[in-house]
Amino acid sequence: VPGTALVTGASSGVGLFAAKALVDRGWHVVMACRDTDKARRAQAALGIADAAVTHLKVDLADLDSVRALVDAFGATGRSLDALVCNAAVYLPRLKHPERSPQGYEISMATNHFGHFLLIHLLMEDLKRSSHPSRRLVILGTVTANSKELGGKIPIPAPADLGDLSGFAAGFKAPIAMASGKSFKPGKAYKDSKLCNMITTQELHRRLHDSTGIVFTSLYPGCVADTPLFRHTPRAFQTIFPWFQKNITGGYVSQALAGERVAQVAADPEFAVSGVHWSWGNRQTKGGKQFSQELSEKASNPVTAQRMWDLSIQLVGLT
Numbered sequence: 001v002p003g004t005a006l007v008t009g010a011s012s013g014v015g016l017f018a019a020k021a022l023v024d025r026g027w028h029v030v031m032a033c034r035d036t037d038k039a040r041r042a043q044a045a046l047g048i049a050d051a052a053v054t055h056l057k058v059d060l061a062d063l064d065s066v067r068a069l070v071d072a073f074g075a076t077g078r079s080l081d082a083l084v085c086n087a088a089v090y091l092p093r094l095k096h097p098e099r100s101p102q103g104y105e106i107s108m109a110t111n112h113f114g115h116f117l118l119i120h121l122l123m124e125d126l127k128r129s130s131h132p133s134r135r136l137v138i139l140g141t142v143t144a145n146s147k148e149l150g151g152k153i154p155i156p157a158p159a160d161l162g163d164l165s166g167f168a169a170g171f172k173a174p175i176a177m178a179s180g181k182s183f184k185p186g187k188a189y190k191d192s193k194l195c196n197m198i199t200t201q202e203l204h205r206r207l208h209d210s211t212g213i214v215f216t217s218l219y220p221g222c223v224a225d226t227p228l229f230r231h232t233p234r235a236f237q238t239i240f241p242w243f244q245k246n247i248t249g250g251y252v253s254q255a256l257a258g259e260r261v262a263q264v265a266a267d268p269e270f271a272v273s274g275v276h277w278s279w280g281n282r283q284t285k286g287g288k289q290f291s292q293e294l295s296e297k298a299s300n301p302v303t304a305q306r307m308w309d310l311s312i313q314l315v316g317l318t
């Protein structure tokens with residue numbers, strides 16, 4: 001049943017193609033992007049009809065901007081039937097942490113805190129929707145799940161929130177990592193994606209039974225040629241897609257990744273709350289989705305509760 005979906009970061013890559021795949025299913029997509037002119041150009045380039053989308057502005061790194069997005073969404077008068085938390089930054093070459101307007105390390109601020117606040121502020125809308133299968137979908141990744149080979153690679157270090165003492169201490173300078181340990185930009189991305197997957201699991205535990213909303217995350221495959229990798233070295237941007245296509249077989253096109261996000265957000269077979277969907281690390285033609293087991297770090301309810309409580313404080317919801 002088509003409805004309205006809000007997709008963050010729909011101006012590029014997986015989010016853009018997810019918007020297209022949802023529109024192709026008859027959905028209306030609210031494209032929530034930091035650069036709405038870029039989003040409009042991207043929409044036109046893919047031939048998505050103007051009437052099928054609404055453009056709203058958000059800088060997910062800025063908690064005030066997230067609040068403004070929620071107000072702007074409310075003003076559209078639309079019901080919210082699916083929320084897709086897709087936007088992310090990956091900044092592996094930063095020498096020093098970049099800071100959000102609230103003073104938080106930028107990858108954690110954008111990928112986790114912005115979405116965490118957005119989810120809380122839009123939850124009443126999702127609850128109110130009369131859509132028969134309301135969904136909340138968050139993009140996870142293999143490199144933050146140590147149950148899988150891709151999550152065991154210690155470059156620069158595996159995802160690990162430690163005892164969350166960095167969050168507990170307020171997460172402002174000089175603190176840059178959730179664990180409170182020294183800054184590693186590539187790890188900051190993995191940690192933020194680990195928080196995304198923990199958030200999905202905790203939403204499922206806390207809210208699925210009482211609301212009926214389906215909470216899921218997914219790994220769409222290695223979409224090795226999206227602009228996510230724009231801040232990696234030039235040679236990496238050539239070698240990585242080649243390696244994923246020819247050696248690991250993990251490569252997935254942006255169109256297929258977007259289609260997978262749309263499936264998880266809208267298709268009947270994906271209406272199972274608490275699942276982390278994957279199509280595996282080595283792609284096979286016509287490969288089927290399955291429920292991928294998550295690591296202890298992503299599924300431990302004690303860590304999840306602490307991460308949740310501290311995030312509530314850091315986004316100013318107390």
Ligand code: NDP
Binds near residue numbers: 038222
């Ligand atoms: P892209 O860089 O192509 O897209 C990221 C999107 O997020 C863009 O629309 C970007 O906007 C937006 N964005 C970045 N920062 C902000 C911000 N502060 N406020 C609002 N929007 C912002 O990357 P992908 O499509 O590859 O990544 C999409 C998701 O998929 C991410 O969550 C990523 O972790 C996940 N993923 C990607 C994989 C891959 O191999 N590519 C593998 C597994 C998961 P703008 O266009 O203005 O830059």
